[in-house]
Amino acid sequence: MPDLRSTRFPVNIDAALREAGWQPGRWDIKLAEQWADTLRGHVSPGGHRHSVFPAVVEAWAEFGGLRVTAPGHGRQIAPATLRFDPLTGLHLARTLGDLGRALDTELAPLGEELGEEGGDSEQRAVLAMDMEGRVYSVDHTGDWYVGRDIDTALATLITGTLPTRLTAGG
Helix, strand or coil, X not given: CCCHHHCCCCHHHHHHHHHHCCCCCCCCHHHHHHHHHHHHHCECCCCCECCCCHHHHHXXXXXXXXXXXXXXXXXXXXXXXXXXXXXXXXXXXXXXXXXXXXXXXXXXXXXXXXEEECCEEEEEEEEEEECCCCEEEEEXXXXXXXXXXXXXXXXXXXXXXXCEECCCCC
16 A cells, blocks of 8 residues: 555545646656647647647656546535646637637646536536646636646646636736
8 A cells, every 4th residue: 555645645636636637747748749749730720839848748647547536525516527638728728719818828728627417427617727837727607716726726626626717807
């Protein structure tokens, strides 16, 4: 049994990640580069393109392909099941571009939050990362700031902590 106290994550977050197949040192740069190429090559009908930058490629390399399920009830909201696959945001180049401009940065898709609807998983929100590594969630109710980095975002999402809603006034 691995010593969960020696990782960078709190025990409950570490356990959920390991259950999904993550381990310290996990690094699939080949998959991350394939996603980067696909996103760079995609142009929306309106001519919008995705941004790809080092912070998000590193997140894809470490967490790409994982489906992380929260180990319990949320603190403030229901925790999400996370799926790290940026292609779930392939057709959102304009949406992410618009939000990036509003935040004075660039955004790239990271994956999605899934909700359970009738026993089937369906997309609840798209996750995105900016050039500084900050993580956001975009859903039908608005745009949310999830964390200053991937580790903080994982803690917020897996523990069901309420993220901060982005508003037009800041």
